[in-house]
Amino acid sequence: MCLAIPARIVAMDGESATVALGGVKKCISTALLDDLKIDDYVLVHVGYALHKVSEDEAEKTLALFAEAGLSPDDEGAPA
Amino acid sequence: MTHGSGGRAMSELIEMLFVRHMDNELLRQGNDQAAFDVPAGRMVMSTDGHVVSPLFFPGGDIGSLAVHGTINDVAMAGAKPLYLSAAFILEAGLPLAELERIVRSMAAAASAAGVPVVTGDTKVVEKGKGDGVFITTTGIGIVPAGVNISGDRARPGDAILISGSIGDHGVAIMSSRENLEFETEICSDSAALHELVACMVEAVPDIHCLRDPTRGGLATTLNELATQSGIGMQIVEQSIPVKPGVAAACELLGLDPLYVANEGRLVCICAPDDADAILAAMKSHPLGREAAMIGTVVADELGFVQMQTMFGGNRMVDWLAGEQLPRIC
Amino acid sequence: MKYIEAFRDGRLAKKLAAAIRNEAAGGRAYHLMEFCGGHTHAVFRYGIHDMMPENVHFIHGPGCPVCVLPVSRIDHAIRLAEEHDVILCSYGDLMRVPASGRRSLLKVRATGADVRMVYSTQDALKIARENPDREVVFFAIGFETTTPPTAVAIRQAAAEELNNFTVFCNHVLTPAAIQNILESPEVRRIGTISIDGFFGPSHVSTVIGSRPYEFFAEEFQKPVVIAGFEPLDVMQATLMLIRQINDGRCEVENEYRRVVTREGNRKAQQLVADVFELRRYFEWRGLGLVPYGALRIKSSFASFDAEKRFAMDVPAAAEVPGCECPAILRGARKPTDCRLFGTVCRPDNPLGSCMVSSEGACAAYWSYGRFRQSVEPQKAERFA
Numbered sequence: 091m092c093l094a095i096p097a098r099i100v101a102m103d104g105e106s107a108t109v110a111l112g113g114v115k116k117c118i119s120t121a122l123l124d125d126l127k128i129d130d131y132v133l134v135h136v137g138y139a140l141h142k143v144s145e146d147e148a149e150k151t152l153a154l155f156a157e158a159g160l161s162p163d164d165e166g167a168p169a
Numbered sequence: 170m171t172h173g174s175g176g177r178a179m180s181e182l183i184e185m186l187f188v189r190h191m192d193n194e195l196l197r198q199g200n201d202q203a204a205f206d207v208p209a210g211r212m213v214m215s216t217d218g219h220v221v222s223p224l225f226f227p228g229g230d231i232g233s234l235a236v237h238g239t240i241n242d243v244a245m246a247g248a249k250p251l252y253l254s255a256a257f258i259l260e261a262g263l264p265l266a267e268l269e270r271i272v273r274s275m276a277a278a279a280s281a282a283g284v285p286v287v288t289g290d291t292k293v294v295e296k297g298k299g300d301g302v303f304i305t306t307t308g309i310g311i312v313p314a315g316v317n318i319s320g321d322r323a324r325p326g327d328a329i330l331i332s333g334s335i336g337d338h339g340v341a342i343m344s345s346r347e348n349l350e351f352e353t354e355i356c357s358d359s360a361a362l363h364e365l366v367a368c369m370v371e372a373v374p375d376i377h378c379l380r381d382p383t384r385g386g387l388a389t390t391l392n393e394l395a396t397q398s399g400i401g402m403q404i405v406e407q408s409i410p411v412k413p414g415v416a417a418a419c420e421l422l423g424l425d426p427l428y429v430a431n432e433g434r435l436v437c438i439c440a441p442d443d444a445d446a447i448l449a450a451m452k453s454h455p456l457g458r459e460a461a462m463i464g465t466v467v468a469d470e471l472g473f474v475q476m477q478t479m480f481g482g483n484r485m486v487d488w489l490a491g492e493q494l495p496r497i498c
Numbered sequence: 499m500k501y502i503e504a505f506r507d508g509r510l511a512k513k514l515a516a517a518i519r520n521e522a523a524g525g526r527a528y529h530l531m532e533f534c535g536g537h538t539h540a541v542f543r544y545g546i547h548d549m550m551p552e553n554v555h556f557i558h559g560p561g562c563p564v565c566v567l568p569v570s571r572i573d574h575a576i577r578l579a580e581e582h583d584v585i586l587c588s589y590g591d592l593m594r595v596p597a598s599g600r601r602s603l604l605k606v607r608a609t610g611a612d613v614r615m616v617y618s619t620q621d622a623l624k625i626a627r628e629n630p631d632r633e634v635v636f637f638a639i640g641f642e643t644t645t646p647p648t649a650v651a652i653r654q655a656a657a658e659e660l661n662n663f664t665v666f667c668n669h670v671l672t673p674a675a676i677q678n679i680l681e682s683p684e685v686r687r688i689g690t691i692s693i694d695g696f697f698g699p700s701h702v703s704t705v706i707g708s709r710p711y712e713f714f715a716e717e718f719q720k721p722v723v724i725a726g727f728e729p730l731d732v733m734q735a736t737l738m739l740i741r742q743i744n745d746g747r748c749e750v751e752n753e754y755r756r757v758v759t760r761e762g763n764r765k766a767q768q769l770v771a772d773v774f775e776l777r778r779y780f781e782w783r784g785l786g787l788v789p790y791g792a793l794r795i796k797s798s799f800a801s802f803d804a805e806k807r808f809a810m811d812v813p814a815a816a817e818v819p820g821c822e823c824p825a826i827l828r829g830a831r832k833p834t835d836c837r838l839f840g841t842v843c844r845p846d847n848p849l850g851s852c853m854v855s856s857e858g859a860c861a862a863y864w865s866y867g868r869f870r871q872s873v874e875p876q877k878a879e880r881f882a
Contacts, residue, residue: 092643092701096501112417115352137618141704147755158517482545494590
């Protein structure tokens, strides 16, 4: 699998952007995506942004993990 | 550079750079050797070849690295370092300004540590055979009475301590490497640890093991000690200090901080009852403020180093095979 | 680090582990194939196997582009560097893979070949711009995640007329690999390997979307759960697979919704379609000739194709006698079944790609230590 990491866009310039992760900044290419803006989170793989990270879906996924302790019969299968 | 084949040009080089910057009485004598009296006691000697690339990196350079590295090797025996020697192999064509920068840095490091470079040598090789500069440093020191620190003294039940965060040096180096550049505030942790060690030994003379993790990171050092002592280790990931910038750089490049190089940290193994006193001594010194207990020595003939992950499961922390390289998958 | 640490929370792990134990309590065994090496890595690195009940088994698949790259392709790249004096740019993963004659990119670099490790195809382009008098070849590998970056580089080279830049293309396709495994005799007919469900690859899916897996779920009647590669993602996906298996469902579910959609990244897909086309056959180590499983550069970009610029006949490479990488890649054997494993083939002296690649099954077994039969034979057994 491919190592890819979510990082926040802090600067943009044409098809390049600078992303930040835990204080580290790296220049990457945004040639594979459209409609990006500063503060968006993107998945970075081999120096390219591959996909935007959906904040909404991330929250929902975390909520799913937290519900895991309950059995599906209790309140409907979370999946 | 036409120096290196002996003769006047060579003398001038030495005179100009090394003696001027290193500037101590023994070096000024201008002999091929340094003669001095030594205090009574057990002596320690250590030598190292330094081949770092790039030559200059955030937080240091090959010169200061060489000085710190050898001082540390001597200090890991609990010894007080006394003197250093330095032999240089220089690639013809190395800009004089770069050489001067390195020598100044070495001189500053030696001076700050109070351990002078008292003798040395320079040779020049053809371009293409030297990677810029190779420095070999040798150091000697005296071990105080009652101190017997050795890699084979770890015993089941002992505490495993670390003096500070891991992976700083490796990340600093990588951030300056070509084709890998990233911006970070992380600087190399390269430092001389002899005074920290002196504090620790004063608090508890009977420290079992000391070792400074360098290439291959903390994991390699722990495995070395485990093998030497014929024991195993159980460490706790949660307790290992890692700076956020180091963790982030490792995530980006697909590296494991446990295997990333350090140059100014030490691992200490001691009797469980001594851990608190040693930690207090470490924290009282600027180079040990983030000292922490990271695990325990266990009986294990097979010598495995195991780690309880932050996630909850247990994993093995094995030897590293070859250099850890950034990966895509 | 946002979106990272929260997905490694140990407290949530305990809840998920309990839920998995609960749902898997019916008595049957569950054989779940992690297609992607990254999932293998996560399982071992976080000790996820420690938290699984005995009847849940993870099978490692061939989703490691380094592992499936035939040795002859590395030989080819080495020859480009040595005989044509090119600047060969490569990702770190390939540098130590043993090729014929125990050589590797790293070893030939030490003897003077100009091999440079890069993090991105952008770095390779930069090298080409800075060295107009030298030929620069980028050694392209990877599944669908890594292919769009190569497509961008080729288009950029064309736009800039960077005529000293070419790509040695070895990009491979995930669905073809999955198909190949599912259709292999061991799985389909003989049934020596049972696979009850798949973890869909994390980042390949961000590019291709979840749609392509619908065919497999339907045709082969196996559930697929696309899983992120953080440990909580893997555990949640395990739970979802177990539930599907218990319910008798064969659907494609998406656990990695924060970056995977049904359609995927259309722009990236289009860029790839502009530059590459399918090869009829491509040799995959361990799987033999896989039809329509790999890409080559289209003729419209032929001047950036290293295989066209530097025509070479590279003989097929022989496997090291006794090396079980091919069978291990198919999931037909475990690393411990290979007589070279742990004896002559070790991480410090790798003979095959499964040991040298950080995601190879053999390397994973070794690094995370569960192979050591003398210590924990029962646990070692649970890895397939």
